[in-house]
Amino acid sequence: MYYILFYKTVDHYVEKRVPFRNEHLALVQKMFSERKIVMAGALAEPVDSAILIFKGDSQAVAEAFVKNDPYVKNGLIAEWHVRPWNVVVGGE
Numbered sequence: 001m002y003y004i005l006f007y008k009t010v011d012h013y014v015e016k017r018v019p020f021r022n023e024h025l026a027l028v029q030k031m032f033s034e035r036k037i038v039m040a041g042a043l044a045e046p047v048d049s050a051i052l053i054f055k056g057d058s059q060a061v062a063e064a065f066v067k068n069d070p071y072v073k074n075g076l077i078a079e080w081h082v083r084p085w086n087v088v089v090g091g092e
Contacts, residue, residue: 002091003054004052004062008079008080009077017071027070037055038054
């Protein structure tokens with residue numbers, strides 16, 4: 001099953017993320033290499049949100065990411081939520 005993690009970022013997120021970006025991307029890459037994250041990225045114009053797509057048995061895989069994400073720990077994410085995604089076309 002797929003799960004989408006929706007992030008709503010704080011104002012001036014792009015500037016504020018700089019000190020935490022390498023650690024955040026390392027966590028994303030680790031989970032991608034473990035095949036837990038399928039895709040991830042920020043939305044553009046405006047850069048006010050991000051979406052990360054997880055694959056797992058439950059949404060706990062996405063919640064574990066949130067718990068360890070330096071962006072969340074350092075207040076760059078104003079709100080987040082996870083939703084199950086029923087993929088009709090595509091996927092593995």
